[in-house]
Amino acid sequence: MREPGHARTREAWDLRYHPTTRRIRHHLGVNRAELAEVLRTARARVRPQDVGLPAGIRRQVPGLRREEVAMLASLSVDYVVRLEQGRGPRPSRQVIAALAQALRLDDDDRDQLFRLAGHEPPQAGHIATVVRPSVFRLLDRMADLPVLVLSAKGDVLAWNPLAAALQGDMSAWPQRQRNLIWQRFLGSSRCLAAAGPDEDDAAARASVGTLRAAHARYPNDPDLAQMITELRRGSPRFDELWREGRSSPWRTAAKSIRHPTLGTITLDCDALLLPDSSQTVLVYSAEPGSPEATALDLLRVTGLQNF
Numbered sequence: 001m002r003e004p005g006h007a008r009t010r011e012a013w014d015l016r017y018h019p020t021t022r023r024i025r026h027h028l029g030v031n032r033a034e035l036a037e038v039l040r041t042a043r044a045r046v047r048p049q050d051v052g053l054p055a056g057i058r059r060q061v062p063g064l065r066r067e068e069v070a071m072l073a074s075l076s077v078d079y080v081v082r083l084e085q086g087r088g089p090r091p092s093r094q095v096i097a098a099l100a101q102a103l104r105l106d107d108d109d110r111d112q113l114f115r116l117a118g119h120e121p122p123q124a125g126h127i128a129t130v131v132r133p134s135v136f137r138l139l140d141r142m143a144d145l146p147v148l149v150l151s152a153k154g155d156v157l158a159w160n161p162l163a164a165a166l167q168g169d170m171s172a173w174p175q176r177q178r179n180l181i182w183q184r185f186l187g188s189s190r191c192l193a194a195a196g197p198d199e200d201d202a203a204a205r206a207s208v209g210t211l212r213a214a215h216a217r218y219p220n221d222p223d224l225a226q227m228i229t230e231l232r233r234g235s236p237r238f239d240e241l242w243r244e245g246r247s248s249p250w251r252t253a254a255k256s257i258r259h260p261t262l263g264t265i266t267l268d269c270d271a272l273l274l275p276d277s278s279q280t281v282l283v284y285s286a287e288p289g290s291p292e293a294t295a296l297d298l299l300r301v302t303g304l305q306n307f
Contacts, residue, residue, distance in 0.1 A: 039080075039084050128152070146163035152214040152278035210249060212242070212248070214278070250271040259295075
């Protein structure tokens with residue numbers, strides 16, 4: 001008669017050492033050498049002008065420099081170097097998502113990057129945070145207007161240089177705080193200041209309604225749940241509005257922005273929905289011949305010099 005627990009021990013041994021299991025375990029682990037190779041080749045494919053950077057005249061290698069990838073992904077240059085050399089700890093999901101964004105990977109290449117880093121790719125039911133290359137091309141063609149791309153929960157996923165000139169250097173925000181709703185209630189960004197209390201209240205209610213709509217559509221998204229918890233704990237105003245239970249998506253509206261040199265300018269802000277990813281493209285514009293249109297013209301000349 002076999003000793004008690006022998007079958008369970010044998011089953012555990014088979015599960016651990018069976019060749020198929022070993023392949024699965026290896027597949028889910030980080031493949032540093034292949035990850036490094038993919039990152040290097042992806043960096044070489046991206047032209048500086050593809051991401052709104054000057055091409056320059058002294059480039060010794062094709063594609064982006066490591067410093068530029070680090071800037072676009074909000075990572076340190078040393079960290080990017082270590083990843084491309086196959087060194088260091090396993091990168092987190094947030095780091096891989098930021099790199100996929102910076103390198104403008106399509107869905108298949110993005111999923112490969114996640115798997116090489118030992119993570120499952122983004123699942124159905126989770127908020128999409130990677131912008132399609134076709135949307136980036138749209139931003140490139142709309143260079144004369146400030147344009148941003150937001151996730152379903154308000155993450156600022158992409159923006160063009162004129163948007164940075166208008167709203168400030170959003171790349172300076174920490175990755176987890178690069179969110180318009182988080183900045184409105186917990187941040188100190190100048191780009192979210194409204195012209196008056198009525199507009200500020202309307203913007204706050206719209207922001208909370210947007211998160212309510214996102215939570216209804218993505219109830220199992222862990223980053224969304226964490227953000228809502230943080231906002232409810234850190235902002236009494238957000239918690240009060242959240243308990244009202246109202247839901248609404250981003251909507252087209254007039255937005256007043258206090259700019260440090262241009263003063264307060266009121267622009268039309270159109271919200272264009274990308275239904276397959278629940279992302280929103282925000283486009284700021286002004287009526288031709290208006291003072292706001294003149295301010296945008298001035299911003300194109302003076303503001304872009306700083307970005």
